Amino acid sequence: YRPLTSVGLSPFETIGITFAEQIAGNNNGNGGELSQVGKTISERKNTVESLADINRNLQVTAGSLGVLNTTISAMRQLPGRKSVLYVAEGVYSLFSNTVNNSLRADSNIPSNSSLIFSDIDKLREDLRGITEIANRATIAIYTLDPRGTLPVNFSAAEQMRGGMTERESGVRNDSSLIARSNTLKISQQGLKFLAEETSGKAFINTNDFGKSMRETLDSQNGYYLLAYQPTAETFDADKRRFNKLSVKVNRPNVNVSYRSGFFNVAEESREKSKATPEETFFQKIFSPYKLTDVNLRMTSIFAADEQISTIRSFVNIETGNLKFADGANGNKTAQFDLIAVNFNADGIPVATVSKTFDINASPQRYEKLLTEGIAYNLTFTTRAKGAQNIKVSVRDRSTQKIGTVSQTVEIPNFDKDSIGLSGLLLQNFTAAEWQNIQSGKAPADAASRMQTDTARRQFKKGTVLSFNYAVYAAPSLRSKSQAQFTVFKDGKEVFKGSPEELNIAPTGKMQRVNRGGAFLLGTDMAAGRYVLQISVGGDAVKEAEIHQIDFELVN
Numbered sequence: 001y002r003p004l005t006s007v008g009l010s011p012f013e014t015i016g017i018t019f020a021e022q023i024a025g026n027n028n029g030n031g032g033e034l035s036q037v038g039k040t041i042s043e044r045k046n047t048v049e050s051l052a053d054i055n056r057n058l059q060v061t062a063g064s065l066g067v068l069n070t071t072i073s074a075m076r077q078l079p080g081r082k083s084v085l086y087v088a089e090g091v092y093s094l095f096s097n098t099v100n101n102s103l104r105a106d107s108n109i110p111s112n113s114s115l116i117f118s119d120i121d122k123l124r125e126d127l128r129g130i131t132e133i134a135n136r137a138t139i140a141i142y143t144l145d146p147r148g149t150l151p152v153n154f155s156a157a158e159q160m161r162g163g164m165t166e167r168e169s170g171v172r173n174d175s176s177l178i179a180r181s182n183t184l185k186i187s188q189q190g191l192k193f194l195a196e197e198t199s200g201k202a203f204i205n206t207n208d209f210g211k212s213m214r215e216t217l218d219s220q221n222g223y224y225l226l227a228y229q230p231t232a233e234t235f236d237a238d239k240r241r242f243n244k245l246s247v248k249v250n251r252p253n254v255n256v257s258y259r260s261g262f263f264n265v266a267e268e269s270r271e272k273s274k275a276t277p278e279e280t281f282f283q284k285i286f287s288p289y290k291l292t293d294v295n296l297r298m299t300s301i302f303a304a305d306e307q308i309s310t311i312r313s314f315v316n317i318e319t320g321n322l323k324f325a326d327g328a329n330g331n332k333t334a335q336f337d338l339i340a341v342n343f344n345a346d347g348i349p350v351a352t353v354s355k356t357f358d359i360n361a362s363p364q365r366y367e368k369l370l371t372e373g374i375a376y377n378l379t380f381t382t383r384a385k386g387a388q389n390i391k392v393s394v395r396d397r398s399t400q401k402i403g404t405v406s407q408t409v410e411i412p413n414f415d416k417d418s419i420g421l422s423g424l425l426l427q428n429f430t431a432a433e434w435q436n437i438q439s440g441k442a443p444a445d446a447a448s449r450m451q452t453d454t455a456r457r458q459f460k461k462g463t464v465l466s467f468n469y470a471v472y473a474a475p476s477l478r479s480k481s482q483a484q485f486t487v488f489k490d491g492k493e494v495f496k497g498s499p500e501e502l503n504i505a506p507t508g509k510m511q512r513v514n515r516g517g518a519f520l521l522g523t524d525m526a527a528g529r530y531v532l533q534i535s536v537g538g539d540a541v542k543e544a545e546i547h548q549i550d551f552e553l554v555n
Contacts, residue, residue, distance in 0.1 A: 061190070062126075064088050068141075069130050074287050076137040081223050083200070084134075085216045087144045091127070091190020127190060131197040135259040140200040142216045143191035148207040152180040199257040219257075226258075235264050277400055284402050285339050285393045294321045294336075294394050294403030297373075299454045299549065301423030302388075302409050304472055306510050309411045310381050311342070313390050316455035317374040323398040324359075324366070332366040334359040335397045342380040343389040351380050375452045385413040412472065419477070419504075419536060421547040422470040426454045434464040434518070457551040461523045468516035469547070471502060471536055475511065479504045481538030483515055488531040495519075502536065527553050 068086055075082050134141055154173070188204045195202040201219075203212035226247070234243055244261040284291060295318040303310045317336075327333040335358050342351040355376075361369055382388060391406035412420030427450045433443055443449070459465055471483065481502040487494045502513055530551055537544030 061088075061091055065091070065126055065130060069126075069133070071288070072130065072134050072137060072139055072141075074289065075139055076133075077287070078289065080138065081220065081225075082137070082139045083142060083216055083219055084139055085142045085144060085213070086191075086194060087146055088191065089145060089147050090187025091194070127193060128197075131194060131260075132263055134198045135262060139198065140219065140257070141194045141198045142200040142212070142219070143195045143202045143204075144209065144212050145188060145191060145202075145204045146209070148209075149205050150184055152177060152184060197260045199259050201257070239264060277395075280400075281337065281393065281395045281402060282339070284404055285341050285391055287404070289404075290406070291393075291402050291404045293401035294318070294396060296392060296394060296403045296405035297455050297457065298390070298392055298405045298407055299423070299426075299457065300390050300407045300409045301425065301469075302411055303422060303470070304411060304420070304510065304512075308381055308383055309385075310379060311388060311390060311409055311411075313340070313378050313380075313392070313407070314451050314455035315340075315376045315378070315392055315405070316452060317376065317394055317403075319369045319373055321401060321403065322396050324361075325398070327360055330363050332359070332361050332363075337395045337397060338376065338392065340378050340390065340392045342382070343391065344382075344384055345386040345388070347389075350382070350384075353378050353380075372452055373456060375448070375455060377451050377455075382411070385411050387411075419474070419479075419481070419538075419545050420472040421534060421536060421545050422472065423547060424454075424532065424534065424549045425450060425468045426457060426549070426551070427466040427468075428453045428459045429464045429466065431462065431464065431520075434466075457549070458554060459521055459551060460554055461521055461525060461527070463521050464518055465521055465532075465551070466516065466518040467532065467534075468514070469534060471504075471513040471515060471545075473504045473511040473513070475509050476506050477504055477511070478506050479538035481536055483534065483536045485517055485519075486533045486535070487519070488533065489526070489528065494525070494530070502538070504538070521553055525553060527555055529553075 068084070071084060075084070131141070154177075188202070191204060192202045194200070201215065203209075203215075206212065230243070241264045242261055243264060245259060247256050247258040249256055297316045297318075298313055300311055300313040303312070315338075319334075322334050322336060324332040324334045335356065338353075338355045338357065340353040341349045344350050357374070357376075359369075359374070378392075380388075380390065387408050387410055389406060389408045391404065393402060393404045395402045409423065410420075427446065429437065429443070436442070453459075467485070471481075473479070479502075481504055482499040483502055484499045485497040487496075497517060497519065500515065500517075502515070504511060504513065530553055531548050532551065533546060533548045535544050535546050
């Protein structure tokens with residue numbers, strides 16, 4: 001039994017009868033001592049097992065709070081009041097003083113378990129630190145216990161007597177119910193603390209998770225910002241003091257949510273800690289939040305072989321958010337920076353691309369840029385399989401406005417997966433252009449338009465939308481498969497293409513089958529967002545492979 005070796009308990013901590021206890025029991029003829037020894041064993045085992053549970057909960061809590069702290073730190077840069085919904089099956093670090101002291105005083109606790117209690121104390125400080133950071137960043141923490149409503153009563157499968165007398169079993173059962181109730185309350189103390197200290201709300205003992213989500217979102221609909229200037233004594237560095245706040249309103253029958261207070265530690269000067277524009281730009285690429293001061297769109301696809309996969313990302317930069325200056329001969333000039341990073345499945349950056357754009361556009365080209373944006377494509381290569389996240393950040397050098405966009409590309413492991421889809425390339429043509437293409441006369445600018453169309457994904461009614469993709473199959477796969485496309489709007493099917501047969505046969509190496517199609521964007525279709533879905537499945541494929549891409553239809 002090795003419950004707590006990572007925090008200092010011996011891996012061979014004694015739970016059973018010691019030699020001295022056995023001698024004491026053998027020397028007693030009436031069995032009373034043996035009964036007491038049995039109780040000692042049971043108490044010691046229960047205590048050590050309880051400590052094991054506490055330690056496991058502490059480790060989970062520490063990791064979970066670390067994620068919460070990272071999220072709050074990233075959200076500090078966002079303006080206004082923010083809300084976080086923290087979902088956890090309890091936060092066990094904030095034990096009540098009664099429980100904490102009783103555990104410390106328990107004679108059955110091994111002497112070398114002090115590190116557990118130091119971890120408890122540290123996590124209590126961490127909780128207070130998280131609420132302080134959240135309050136200073138105007139972030140309200142809403143907490144949700146996903147366990148829902150938990151019963152503490154006995155179930156029909158549990159034994160109520162266990163060979164004891166009615167009186168003994170009654171006492172034991174009462175103690176057990178109290179212990180269950182206390183355990184549940186203790187596990188939810190931390191959730192309540194995080195919410196109450198940051199003007200949020202704890203959703204516990206409820207099965208209506210939808211209501212919890214709605215309340216969290218509704219809290220962002222409006223709020224009051226109150227401020228006051230504390231006296232100099234409030235921030236006396238020689239005194240560690242928590243200053244409580246109280247907010248009351250005259251309106252009846254309302255609940256007021258507000259931060260509980262603040263520690264007497266002055267926040268560092270913003271000027272001292274202010275990052276340079278270059279540092280800020282670089283930091284944004286690692287932020288989990290999308291920035292839209294510069295609007296970006298991106299579509300990523302991959303091409304694979306047995307060893308190396310190539311990821312191509314098509315980026316469209318809307319010029320309406322960029323500041324253009326007047327140049328010579330009526331031209332328009334602008335300058336912006338771009339950084340692109342490929343993060344692997346563990347969130348580690350493995351490749352980076354950076355570029356500075358100097359735009360000097362003639363009046364005619366400037367008008368085209370305003371309607372079509374600026375197209376750019378970038379390429380990453382990788383030997384890794386699984387999820388690859390591509391993130392792009394653009395900064396206008398004149399205004400320091402920043403925009404970000406990201407997309408995850410799943411590269412199949414063909415040792416395990418039967419098939420995979422590359423992603424979709426899109427091209428948009430007028431009806432006349434499409435007729436010429438059918439006759440073998442493609443537009444001269446078809447390649448550049450494909451990059452813009454794939455990234456921007458905005459098309460007019462009455463035009464033809466063409467799409468292309470690749471189906472990848474494992475070397476040993478033999479399957480009679482079908483590929484089919486479907487168009488959706490607002491989750492409802494608009495129309496579906498006819499199934500296309502794909503006969504895949506083993507070749508000894510990874511197989512690639514190129515496919516595509518086209519459909520008319522009718523003038524009777526409603527403007528708005530649509531989704532194009534490609535589905536490929538077959539008799540030897542366990543699960544159909546599905547890929548979706550959204551596009552916008554305009555008049």
